[in-house]
Amino acid sequence: MNRRTIGLIAAGALGLAGGGAALADGKTVFETNCVACHGSGVAGAPKMGDAAAWAPRIKAGQAALYESALKGKKGMPAKGGNPAISDADVKAAVDYMVAQSGGKGGGDKAAEKAPEKAAGKPAPKEAAVPAKPAAPEKAAETPKPAPAPAPAPTQVAAAKPAAAPISPAAEVNAFNRLLKPAGKRNLPPTQDGIHDPANDGTQLLQPPMEAFKILPRSPGGNGVNWVQALESNKIAPRYDKADPNAAPVVMDLNIVREVKGSMPDVVYPHKQHTEWLDCSNCHPAIFVPQKGANQISMAAILLGQKCGVCHGKVAFPVSECRLCHSKKKDTITTGAAK
Amino acid sequence: MKPCRGAVAGAIVLLAVLQFLASPPARAEYGDVLINKRSEKEGMRPVVFPHWFHRIRFRCKVCHNELGFKMRAGGNDVLMVDIIEGKFCGMCHNGQIAWSPENCDLCHSGKPGLQTKIFGSHQTGGPGRW
Numbered sequence: 001m002n003r004r005t006i007g008l009i010a011a012g013a014l015g016l017a018g019g020g021a022a023l024a025d026g027k028t029v030f031e032t033n034c035v036a037c038h039g040s041g042v043a044g045a046p047k048m049g050d051a052a053a054w055a056p057r058i059k060a061g062q063a064a065l066y067e068s069a070l071k072g073k074k075g076m077p078a079k080g081g082n083p084a085i086s087d088a089d090v091k092a093a094v095d096y097m098v099a100q101s102g103g104k105g106g107g108d109k110a111a112e113k114a115p116e117k118a119a120g121k122p123a124p125k126e127a128a129v130p131a132k133p134a135a136p137e138k139a140a141e142t143p144k145p146a147p148a149p150a151p152a153p154t155q156v157a158a159a160k161p162a163a164a165p166i167s168p169a170a171e172v173n174a175f176n177r178l179l180k181p182a183g184k185r186n187l188p189p190t191q192d193g194i195h196d197p198a199n200d201g202t203q204l205l206q207p208p209m210e211a212f213k214i215l216p217r218s219p220g221g222n223g224v225n226w227v228q229a230l231e232s233n234k235i236a237p238r239y240d241k242a243d244p245n246a247a248p249v250v251m252d253l254n255i256v257r258e259v260k261g262s263m264p265d266v267v268y269p270h271k272q273h274t275e276w277l278d279c280s281n282c283h284p285a286i287f288v289p290q291k292g293a294n295q296i297s298m299a300a301i302l303l304g305q306k307c308g309v310c311h312g313k314v315a316f317p318v319s320e321c322r323l324c325h326s327k328k329k330d331t332i333t334t335g336a337a338k
Numbered sequence: 339m340k341p342c343r344g345a346v347a348g349a350i351v352l353l354a355v356l357q358f359l360a361s362p363p364a365r366a367e368y369g370d371v372l373i374n375k376r377s378e379k380e381g382m383r384p385v386v387f388p389h390w391f392h393r394i395r396f397r398c399k400v401c402h403n404e405l406g407f408k409m410r411a412g413g414n415d416v417l418m419v420d421i422i423e424g425k426f427c428g429m430c431h432n433g434q435i436a437w438s439p440e441n442c443d444l445c446h447s448g449k450p451g452l453q454t455k456i457f458g459s460h461q462t463g464g465p466g467r468w
Contacts, residue, residue: 195386237395241396314368
């Protein structure tokens with residue numbers, strides 16, 4: 001293939017980018033958007049490949065199918081609930097499903113052309129839907145390359161010890177590598193590293209800080225003192241999913257656990273726990289409801305057992321030692337200390 | 339169409355580069371659960387469940403007792419069919435108590451490639467063990 005031919009194909013592919021290239025991607029559009037329902041046939045969606053289910057729909061005509069896909073029908077939202085897909089892509093996906101389900105897809109011709117085009121000019125194909133999941137994946141797979149020089153200036157200003165210009169390579173050995181600096185807590189979903197910023201829904205999600213602003217703060221976890229927030233009626237979480245007036249069954253009983261060593265004893269308040277939880281959440285699977293029957297250690301908690309089932313994941317983390325170890329020992333151990 | 343596609347491609351490349359540079363260990367909110375048992379295999383983005391958002395509105399007991407969610411990340415087998423039939427998330431996400439499951443991308447909003455886990459373990463942002 002000489003250069004001129006490649007150029008011609010490239011030009012052709014570019015010219016077709018609006019229609020042709022999109023049509024060729026019916027399969028990818030289907031796999032990224034439609035498969036959730038049409039793959040298994042949930043919510044009344046005709047399952048792909050099920051010729052019997054598709055036959056009457058195909059009979060109604062391609063135009064009607066396009067119409068249903070673009071505008072929605074019964075359980076199906078318009079464009080399958082993703083308004084970001086172009087009309088051409090939706091139609092391509094319809095053609096693909098029809099072709100796979102016993103009908104003759106309108107996009108067959110374009111699909112045949114696809115490999116040729118891809119060879120000549122891969123760019124437009126890249127720009128279509130499949131690139132979206134692929135790109136972040138690539139980034140996620142790579143095991144932490146040299147950290148950014150770009151976002152550094154603001155964060156460096158916040159973290160004083162790092163103020164001196166450090167070469168990017170040295171940052172892998174940075175002090176408190178995993179400790180979140182103040183500026184990196186409670187980030188909005190688009191920046192939190194686990195939401196896909198390319199997803200439209202991500203933009204609609206509430207940024208945590210917006211909700212936390214009016215709540216009492218705490219140094220650990222979300223940075224919110226949830227118990228205090230509840231006590232001061234800053235939040236009113238339901239005790240029953242449907243009934244906003246259902247009141248919790250609160251049990252006011254403190255359990256004091258004497259601990260070895262110099263740490264203050266642990267006071268376990270049933271009150272604050274029963275405000276949130278049901279007895280069966282902890283008893284008897286996590287804690288046997290019998291005095292002396294439970295071996296609890298910080299090691300177990302850090303491994304996610306006992307208190308660590310919640311504390312360290314959703315309830316305040318173990319860094320808040322004194323919230324549990326809150327009862328001074330009566331007898332002062334003499335000798336070793338002085 | 340052409341310039342639009344170019345812009346999209348540019349934005350994607352830019353995003354990829356930014357992610358490369360930023361490459362966060364985890365800046366997720368404390369208690370966020372990433373659920374990717376099936377999502378990606380089925381061609382959807384993984385699900386992000388924000389504990390903080392739900393605990394402002396419900397006490398733990400509602401989901402971990404009434405709704406039958408086990409208190410272990412990855413310990414629950416939740417299928418989309420179940421949710422549509424009104425089990426698990428679908429007990430509230432039914433268009434009556436909370437918005438209905440048609441809003442796919444509000445839950446399926448996670449970054450592709452991430453594994454199922456809870457982001458906790460005090461402030462380190464490391465993965466919760468269970």
